[in-house]
Amino acid sequence: MKAFAGALVAAVLASAAAAQVPYGPADTLAPGASVCPNGLCQPEALDGVFEALARAEARRGTExxxxxxxxxxxxxxxxxxxxxxxxxQARFGDGGRGxxxxxxxxxGYAPLQVEVATSGWTTMLAPLAGKAGYVRAGVGLSGVQAITVQPGSSLTFRRESLSPAFIRIGLCGDGPGRLQVAADDExxxxxxxxxxxxxxxxxxxxRQVELRALDEVLSLHDVRLTNIAPGVELSNLGVVGATIRDLAAxxxxxxxxxxxxxxxxLIILAxxxxxxxxxxxxxxxxxxLLRGQITRLRRLAPAASLxxxxxxxxxxxxxxxxxxxxxxxxxxPSLAVVRDVQxxxxxxxxxxxxxxxGRMGGDCSADRLAMRGEPxxxxxxxxxxxxxxxxIGGVLHADLMTAYEAWSARRGGGE
Structure with missing residues (x-):
């Protein structure tokens, strides 16, 4: 009985010690081999965004x-x-949600760093573009339109407790209707x-921004919530099932x-x-189609790296x-063709x-990753x-930072 009691006490102490260890993946996984050095081909194409990141790291400017x-x-x-x-944002500063x-x-829409709620607010997701192709009038890069046909309908954004304040609020839209925008007491x-x-x-x-329709019809294309400080904002505009043809539309x-x-x-095509x-x-x-969209983005955003x-x-x-x-x-079978073209x-x-x-492990890595103890x-x-x-987001970040450090070393390490 004494041996059992001793073992029980040891198990309880071990459990208590384990409870103090922050949660993390059961084991680490190294990225796979890549056809590109350190996962990234043509890193010189990112010189422009690296220049901007260096300014943010030095805390220069307000954008x-x-x-x-x-x-x-x-x-x-x-x-x-x-x-x-x-x-x-941990390295370069928190510039806002984007x-x-x-x-x-x-x-099930659940963006990080912000909670979104609606009341009487109509949102229309553009249909996926077929092979014939078409332009969806009035739909921007978010792939979504909000049509305010009901006065009083509202859209609310609440920031998470540790996220930066919504100091700058950007809106793009069309139509004769008006919006009331409230940020806390303003x-x-x-x-x-x-x-x-x-x-x-x-x-x-x-901590909160509310948009409320006042009158008539208004089509809203996007909402941008950012800080005014050096740092990074990262906007993720994705549509389930989308292809590059949807960007063209x-x-x-x-x-x-x-x-x-x-x-x-920087514009990332994913x-x-x-x-x-x-x-x-x-x-x-x-x-x-891919070449056409790269040309289009370069024409419309000439200062952006791609x-x-x-x-x-x-x-x-x-x-x-x-x-x-x-x-x-x-x-x-067509995945290999797509990668080769890209x-x-x-x-x-x-x-x-x-x-x-390559970085996720090559062919059939999706099965191996799904079969892990922690899938x-x-x-x-x-x-x-x-x-x-x-x-995988951490692998992408590490590969970008490897390229950034190499760029920084070539230019002498700073401004």
Whole structure:
């Protein structure tokens, strides 16, 4: 009995000691081998954003470095981008949350650093673009429109307790209707008129911003919530199921106004997974579309650096002799074609390319990551778990910082 009692006390003490250890993944996982040095091809394409980050690190200026990621569900979920945002802000300063869709685009929408609530507020998600292609009039880069047809309808953003205040509030919209914007005890009435984008500056340290429709019809394209300080803001604008064709479908007039107002230092294109599941993918047409969108973004945001996130590994169910542990899953055949096109276009056009597929472990890594004791992929072998998103977002951050340190060393380490 004494031996049992001693063992019980030892177990309780061990449990108490373990309870004091902060939670972390059960084990660390090194990134996979890459076709690019340190995961990143053409890092020189990022010199412009590295210059901006160096100024922020030196605490020079008042404008946050704006990083804008446009993509599919991996971007919409804000878990990978959330890790990248938090890591960059920890080093370079917290410049704010960035651009958000003007409402709740889908059930389960849960962006990091901010809570979103609506009352009588109508949000329309643009349908996915078909192969014939089209331009969705009045839809900007968020892929979402909020139509204020009911006076009194409201959209509310509340910042998390440790997030910076919503000092600068940016809005882009169209239509004759007016919005009442309230930031804690301050309020403004916004009439977009000919400008179509408005910027408001709040005093104090507001924790909440509420938009309330006053009259008539108004179409709101986006909401931007930032700080006024050196640092980083990272906007994640993703649509579930989207492809690069959906970016091409965004209204040119709205996109031009948004990019002029946002002035991103870096635009990240994070498409490719959905194209990879298209068994009839036309590689030449896809390449032409990708080149066209890079050209378009360079024309509309000439000061921005550009980076492509190569399509990640993702598995299809119902195959025979697949590479998964159960033999029933394998990568969609077009994914390799998509990555090849992305890498060639990036090299030819001077765009940075991050080898997501290699860094997560290569072919069938989605199955291996899903089979871990702490799964890094969901059962669908397409999307990352929260722990996996934190890991791969950390890998992306580390690869970017490796390139930043090399750039800093070449230029002499500082201003």
């Amino acid at each position: 946050p470095v704006h990083i804008l990621q446009i993509g599919d569900s991996h971007t919409a979920g804000d878990r990978i981008t959330g890790k990248l945002r938090a890591a960059l 651009v958000l869709p003007p409402g709740v685009p889908y059930d 309020s403004w009435t916004v009439d977009f008129g000919e400008e179509r984008c408005a910027t408001l500056y709040a005093g104090g340290s507001p 965004r209204d040119q007039r709205v996109v031009a106004r948004e990019l002029a107002a946002w002035r991103p230092a 498409f490719g997974a959905n194209e990879g599941f298209d068994d009839r993918l036309d590689a030449r047409a896809y390449e032409a 980076m492509i996130l190569g399509a990640p590994d993702a598995l299809r169910n119902g195959v025979v002799n697949g590479c998964s542990a159960d033999g029933l899953r394998a990568p969609a 890498r060639r276009v990036a090299a030819d056009m001077g765009v940075a390319f991050w080898d997501w597929h 890094f992929m969901l059962r669908d072998r397409v999307h990352f778990s929260s722990a996996g998103a934190d890991w």
